[in-house]
Amino acid sequence: MRILDRYLAWAVIGGTLLTLGVLLPLIGVFILADEADSIGVERYGLAEASLFMLLSLPRYAYQLFPIATLIGALIGLGALASRSELVAMRAAGVSVSQIVRSALLGGLLLAALAVLIGEVIAPLTEQHGVELRRQALSSGVTQRTPDGFWAMEDGSYVNIREIRSGASLRNISIYEIDSAKGTLIATHAEGASYRNGQWELEGISRSRVSAAGVEVERIERAGWDSMLDPDLLKVVVADPRVLPVWGLYHYIQFMWTNKQDAGPYEVVFWAKILHPVLTLSMILVAIPLLLGSTRSTGMGRRLFGGVLVGILYYLISRTFAYLALLFGLNPFVAAIAPPLLFVSGALLLLRRVG
Known part of the structure; x- marks a missing residue:
């Protein structure tokens, strides 16, 4: 048998x-x-x-x-x-x-x-x-790390902690350096949605760091001119x-x-x-x-x-x-x-x- x-x-x-x-x-x-x-x-x-x-x-x-x-x-x-x-x-x-x-x-x-x-x-x-x-x-420099998704575009650094779908993001940090004015702009958004061909940030907290001090402003919603492609983020x-x-x-x-x-x-x-x-x-x-x-x-x-x-x-x-x-x-x-x-x-x- x-x-x-x-x-x-x-x-x-x-x-x-x-x-x-x-x-x-x-x-x-x-x-x-x-x-x-x-x-x-x-x-x-x-x-x-x-x-x-x-x-x-x-x-x-x-x-x-x-x-x-x-x-x-x-x-x-x-x-x-x-x-x-x-x-x-x-x-x-x-x-x-x-x-x-x-x-x-x-x-x-x-x-x-x-x-x-x-x-x-x-x-x-x-x-x-x-x-x-x-x-x-990707047209820019991107990398997936344990701390989320990182991208660099036009001198700014973007960190996305959670990608729920290609058109829905959570916990976004954007760092911009203005060498001419000597300022650092750090923006944190609770979420972002892609609508009508443009990103929209929600729950924004923006800090401007310069020699004069730190200025903090809070914005409910604002447009985000980013080259990040939702189709690219879907594969992540x-x-x-x-x-x-x-x-x-x-x-x-x-x-x-x-x-x-x-x-x-x-x-x-x-x-x-x-x-x-x-x-x-x-x-x-x-x-x-x-x-x-x-x-x-x-x-x-x-x-x-x-x-x-x-x-x-x-x-x-x-x-x-x-x-x-x-x-x-x-x-x-x-x-x-x-x-x-x-x-x-x-x-x-x-x-x-x-």
């Missing part, structure tokens, strides 16, 4: 890796097409866009892993079914539960690989890719789907402490925790599709059915995520409900097949 376990497990693993090998280059083409408008801007050329695409692929590989596992199991085990090997196994006394167990052994290795990609590789490559793109597209914002689990946990704690809405991050946190379970559940879904009609159903129809199941899962998971965000559904329930539904359906089908 150990030989049979390895044989079925490697069929699932090989099919999944083959699926990823086909899907990821296609996604890479779409990424390059999406970057086409930015190529030629400042120092962002085709080489930089290609490197950004390569550094982004681990994130997409992690997101695609459950669907790739479903399609890979259909391909790997489907090849055995087309050669009547599964029929021969069952005729030799191998039960459906034994086939499921052997396939799940391969799924465990795939789930471990997905965790490695999602928790270690993807966060690093995504960070380097975002930094590369930002540096190439951390995507919650890319942060590792421990990074998400600490960020959620930070948002709770500051009384901010952490709902979207909580949903993603539990989804990442349950990601290995989802990968294994897709194998359970694939096996009834194969054993139900191993002789009469061709590979094309099986793959089409797998794609439909993947689309259905995506729609269901998105629905539960929106329910959590809009109606206050518990994030853990929103994350675990879709895998439970699919596992329950797969087990019912397996009972019928068995």
Whole structure:
């Protein structure tokens, strides 16, 4: 049975890796097409866009892993079914539960690989890719540090502590030096919004430091003539789907402490925790599709059915995520409900097949 376990497990693993090998280059083409408008801007050329695409692929590989596992199991085990090997196994006394167990052994290795990609590789490559793109597209000197985002433009230094979106900033400090007058102007704003093609600062406190002393003035709102591009700042914002689990946990704690809405991050946190379970559940879904009609159903129809199941899962998971965000559904329930539904359906089908 150990030989049979390895044989079925490697069929699932090989099919999944083959699926990823086909899907990821296609996604890479779409990424390059999406970057086409930015190529030629400042120092962002085709080489930089290609490197950004390569550094982004681990994130997409992690997101695609459950669907790739479903399609890979259909391909790997489907090849055995087309050669009547599964029929021969069952005729030799191998039960459906034994086939499921052997396939799940391969799924465990795939789930471990997905965790490695999602928790270690993807966060690093995504960070380097975002930094590369930002540096190439920036017309000024910019840098992301633990103290926030720094930029230099027209002799002034800008520090942004929190970028909520490309068009919404919080905790901004602007330092300007007037050498002719010998003054330093330090401006702090509670927030900034990009409206009608211009930045607007809110909750402003401005200090003028000179030989005569310090003058402080407070302004409720004022325009800010800055060259910072909202599209550039969007790529600086951390995507919650890319942060590792421990990074998400600490960020959620930070948002709770500051009384901010952490709902979207909580949903993603539990989804990442349950990601290995989802990968294994897709194998359970694939096996009834194969054993139900191993002789009469061709590979094309099986793959089409797998794609439909993947689309259905995506729609269901998105629905539960929106329910959590809009109606206050518990994030853990929103994350675990879709895998439970699919596992329950797969087990019912397996009972019928068995």
